[in-house]
Amino acid sequence: MPEYIAPQMVVIPWYLEEDWAEWKRIASDEMCLSFQGWKDKATRLFGDLARKDTPVTTQVIDPKHFVGWCKLKGLSHDGHSRSVYASSRLVERIKDFESNPINLEAIKGSKANRNEFDGQMLSELLEPFLFRPKAGCCPIFRLRKDRPEQFGTGTLLKLGTRRFMLTASHVLDDIIDGNALVPGIDGWPFLNGEVIGTVRPESGDRKDDKNDLGIIHLDREVVSAMHPTLIFLEGSEIDGAHVTEERGAYIIAGFPAERTKLSGSNLEAHPFTFSGDGVRDYRYRKLGRNLENHLLIQHRQKKAIHYQTMRKGVKLSFEGVSGGGVFAWDKRFPHPVGFVQPKLVAIVHEYNHHWGVFIATKLSYYLTMMHKRYPDLPIQGIRTE
Numbered sequence: 001m002p003e004y005i006a007p008q009m010v011v012i013p014w015y016l017e018e019d020w021a022e023w024k025r026i027a028s029d030e031m032c033l034s035f036q037g038w039k040d041k042a043t044r045l046f047g048d049l050a051r052k053d054t055p056v057t058t059q060v061i062d063p064k065h066f067v068g069w070c071k072l073k074g075l076s077h078d079g080h081s082r083s084v085y086a087s088s089r090l091v092e093r094i095k096d097f098e099s100n101p102i103n104l105e106a107i108k109g110s111k112a113n114r115n116e117f118d119g120q121m122l123s124e125l126l127e128p129f130l131f132r133p134k135a136g137c138c139p140i141f142r143l144r145k146d147r148p149e150q151f152g153t154g155t156l157l158k159l160g161t162r163r164f165m166l167t168a169s170h171v172l173d174d175i176i177d178g179n180a181l182v183p184g185i186d187g188w189p190f191l192n193g194e195v196i197g198t199v200r201p202e203s204g205d206r207k208d209d210k211n212d213l214g215i216i217h218l219d220r221e222v223v224s225a226m227h228p229t230l231i232f233l234e235g236s237e238i239d240g241a242h243v244t245e246e247r248g249a250y251i252i253a254g255f256p257a258e259r260t261k262l263s264g265s266n267l268e269a270h271p272f273t274f275s276g277d278g279v280r281d282y283r284y285r286k287l288g289r290n291l292e293n294h295l296l297i298q299h300r301q302k303k304a305i306h307y308q309t310m311r312k313g314v315k316l317s318f319e320g321v322s323g324g325g326v327f328a329w330d331k332r333f334p335h336p337v338g339f340v341q342p343k344l345v346a347i348v349h350e351y352n353h354h355w356g357v358f359i360a361t362k363l364s365y366y367l368t369m370m371h372k373r374y375p376d377l378p379i380q381g382i383r384t385e
Helices: 017-026 035-051 063-073 079-095 104-110 119-135 169-176 220-225 363-373
Strands: 003-005 010-014 056-060 137-144 147-159 162-168 193-197 213-218 249-254 261-263 266-268 272-278 294-298 325-328 343-352 357-362
Touching: 010 035, 010 079, 017 035, 017 063, 035 056, 056 079, 063 079, 119 137, 119 249, 119 272, 137 169, 147 169, 147 343, 162 169, 162 343, 162 363, 169 193, 169 213, 193 363, 213 220, 213 363, 249 294, 249 343, 272 357, 294 343, 343 363, 357 363
Parallel strands: 003 266, 010 056
Antiparallel strands: 137 147, 147 162, 162 213, 193 213, 249 272, 249 325, 261 266, 272 294, 294 357, 325 343, 343 357
16 A cells, blocks of 8 residues: 655745845855845746645745744754744744734735735735645545545544544445545554435435535544544634625635545645635526525636636646535635635535536535534534424
């Protein structure tokens, strides 16, 4: 069996021009002769990584804070230390996003020579808030010819002392067969637990299952064996009473199967996020859905832009994304005060090419099903009928 290699984000240390002389003075290694020379080189590196679909972002670092950090850690002032420090600062931003929201105007002002957002700036703005949503999504595999094959996504949620995986019923159909695996600390643990899902329609075709709801109450052994890069979203990170916003901003996080690659003895799975606008129109009726249980998110693939490369019309199959999380940005987004971590509001199970929308079942429906089975769960915003 191949070894699972977790997705890693590359964090490029970013220097401000006004600090360049100080960075040159304290560096224990050779840096570029000029600020512009370094900036051109770093920008090319960002672009090269983004074009290869490598998760990448930048992190501005301060020379005075860096010197104190190196002294505390016993490290020299070289490139390796600057990279480690930048990564640690990004983690601090992620952990403390509520008390230290990103100041969009300040970032725009520090790059006043740019007339519009570019991929690097958008990455700098968005990636800290997408870290937990993406880490809360888990790729699901099945055995094919003694090798793991990724075919779906599960969204991980912690409620009280219980751990759940939320996904789609058509993904559960494979899991029920006892052939599903998840990335583990050491190897590939089988996905075991109590299954809750919508009943297969009389036609026997899951396409006729309009809710496509699937839940697994994970066994403790599975939870303890899961890869450490996977996280369980907390109750404070979800919105079970979400009302669909017309043209509201949403993010769909999941694992497209085509981005999972076997390289020698290593298997790499890379999460991806799709963005779109909420709709409240005739498409609900055409697709046999309703606003109470479902969420439709408009996503025009031909017009979509990869925010890191700024390329238009990025082609990517949606196979494997079913069961991924739908996260709603704050209503004030993209105003600076709206830059907070988006909340989980639904689970996606289909993309309809004809109507150009993702189809998702609202989290309130999941929570209601979970509460019926486990009445002691500490959840709010559920239906009681």
